[in-house]
Amino acid sequence: MIFGRFIRKLSRQAQDKLGESNTIVEETLQGIANVKAFVNEAYEANRYNKILRNVVDIAVKGAKFRGIFASFIVFFLFGTFVGVIWYGSVLVHNHELDFGELTKFIFYSIFAGAAMGSFPDLYANLQKAVGASERVLEILAEKGEDISMIENNNQVDQPIKGDLTFDNVVFAYPSRPELTILKGISFDAAAGQKVAIVGPSGSGKSTMASLILQFYHPQNGSILFDGRTADEYSITDIRNQVAIVPQDVLLFGGSILENIAYGRLNASKEDIIQAAKRANAHQFITSFPEGYETIVGERGVKLSGGQRQRIAIARALLKNPSILILDEATSSLDSESERLVQEALEELMKDRTSIIIAHRLSTIREADKIIVLEKGEIIESGNHAELIGNEQGLYRYLSQLQFETQAG
Numbered sequence: 001m002i003f004g005r006f007i008r009k010l011s012r013q014a015q016d017k018l019g020e021s022n023t024i025v026e027e028t029l030q031g032i033a034n035v036k037a038f039v040n041e042a043y044e045a046n047r048y049n050k051i052l053r054n055v056v057d058i059a060v061k062g063a064k065f066r067g068i069f070a071s072f073i074v075f076f077l078f079g080t081f082v083g084v085i086w087y088g089s090v091l092v093h094n095h096e097l098d099f100g101e102l103t104k105f106i107f108y109s110i111f112a113g114a115a116m117g118s119f120p121d122l123y124a125n126l127q128k129a130v131g132a133s134e135r136v137l138e139i140l141a142e143k144g145e146d147i148s149m150i151e152n153n154n155q156v157d158q159p160i161k162g163d164l165t166f167d168n169v170v171f172a173y174p175s176r177p178e179l180t181i182l183k184g185i186s187f188d189a190a191a192g193q194k195v196a197i198v199g200p201s202g203s204g205k206s207t208m209a210s211l212i213l214q215f216y217h218p219q220n221g222s223i224l225f226d227g228r229t230a231d232e233y234s235i236t237d238i239r240n241q242v243a244i245v246p247q248d249v250l251l252f253g254g255s256i257l258e259n260i261a262y263g264r265l266n267a268s269k270e271d272i273i274q275a276a277k278r279a280n281a282h283q284f285i286t287s288f289p290e291g292y293e294t295i296v297g298e299r300g301v302k303l304s305g306g307q308r309q310r311i312a313i314a315r316a317l318l319k320n321p322s323i324l325i326l327d328e329a330t331s332s333l334d335s336e337s338e339r340l341v342q343e344a345l346e347e348l349m350k351d352r353t354s355i356i357i358a359h360r361l362s363t364i365r366e367a368d369k370i371i372v373l374e375k376g377e378i379i380e381s382g383n384h385a386e387l388i389g390n391e392q393g394l395y396r397y398l399s400q401l402q403f404e405t406q407a408g
């Protein structure tokens with residue numbers, strides 16, 4: 001039925017717009033400091049107002065259609081009713097039906113008609129509900145990852161030594177399938193090696209990290225761990241043996257102890273303190289009055305960028321992965337903090353394969369291999385000495401640029 005389909009579509013649109021309006025409230029409240037700093041309160045209020053007006057417009061449109069649908073049915077029903085009375089009167093007039101029988105028939109028709117009269121509303125409401133729940137049903141039908149939900153499932157069935165290979169990996173994000181981000185990436189990192197990935201912003205460095213962690217799967221080519229393709233391992237086995245120290249470290253609301261233990265939930269307190277010591281974090285943690293029990297996150301102590309990074313390093317040390325992904329922070333720390341973080345990173349990288357997404361080229365001089373990425377393709381690779389020797393190369397150009405910026 002065309003009416004039903006239309007009501008369903010409008011109901012779904014109304015839900016979508018309502019979702020968008022909620023996103024605006026959520027973002028604005030989360031970024032309230034930014035909104036205030038840019039004096040954009042009126043702009044945000046207007047944005048919210050506009051989208052709410054959209055929701056109302058769609059709801060009114062839906063109500064109009066439901067109204068037209070209901071009037072159509074009611075008109076049809078009453079039309080039939082008038083027809084019955086008219087025809088009944090003709091029959092009574094011609095003595096083919098007596099008055100009592102006509103009255104009885106009319107009453108029966110009223111009861112049946114009244115019951116049927118509620119159908120259009122019922123039908124419209126049903127379509128509305130179907131429209132509103134379509135998105136929920138779609139989400140429920142989404143195939144989940146094959147992750148065991150057993151708590152504390154950090155056991156590893158298939159250990160990975162640390163060899164990592166990208167074999168002609170081609171990848172586009174599912175939300176933008178027409179835009180190929182990685183265009184046939186191939187490289188090897190032997191167990192224990194340090195491989196740095198450098199390249200301009202947007203060239204696909206973080207995307208490679210997401211692929212190693214199996215957040216996405218390549219459309220073509222494969223990623224191999226110890227010479228075996230990723231799909232020969234369970235996702236949990238891979239993720240339990242790959243750790244990432246991200247650019248922007250997220251701390252959960254809770255104590256520092258709990259935040260470090262996130263790396264290995266069943267770790268003992270001694271292990272956690274040991275990891276913090278190796279990550280150069282023990283000293284600043286114990287300088288807080290509550291030490292490891294200090295609450296961090298939204299409602300707790302705000303840690304500096306360098307301190308947060310050292311917590312993330314302690315977390316990764318506790319996890320003790322075979323492969324480490326290091327997404328170097330772009331924001332620079334002061335030299336003392338930088339030294340402490342750098343030392344902690346050196347400790348963390350020891351004896352494991354490290355993939356370093358580098359923004360500051362000075363930190364990767366010692367890397368075994370440097371891969372230079374541009375627009376999703378490897379345009380150069382080699383060690384620092386080899387790459388700097390290539391006068392026309394992007395690496396040499398980027399190094400000079402950074403050197404000049406730092407010098408200036």
Ligand SMILES: Nc1ncnc2c1ncn2[C@@H]1O[C@H](COP(=O)(O)OP(=O)(O)OP(=O)(O)O)[C@@H](O)[C@H]1O
Nearest residue numbers: 173175176181199200201202203204205206207208
């Ligand atoms: N979730 C996503 N969905 C769709 N496109 C994405 C997604 N994440 C990243 N992209 C796109 O993929 C491209 C590569 O992004 P990526 O974050 O891998 O670059 P990058 O080299 O790490 O950049 P940067 O150095 O600035 O962090 C960009 O054009 C980006 O817009």
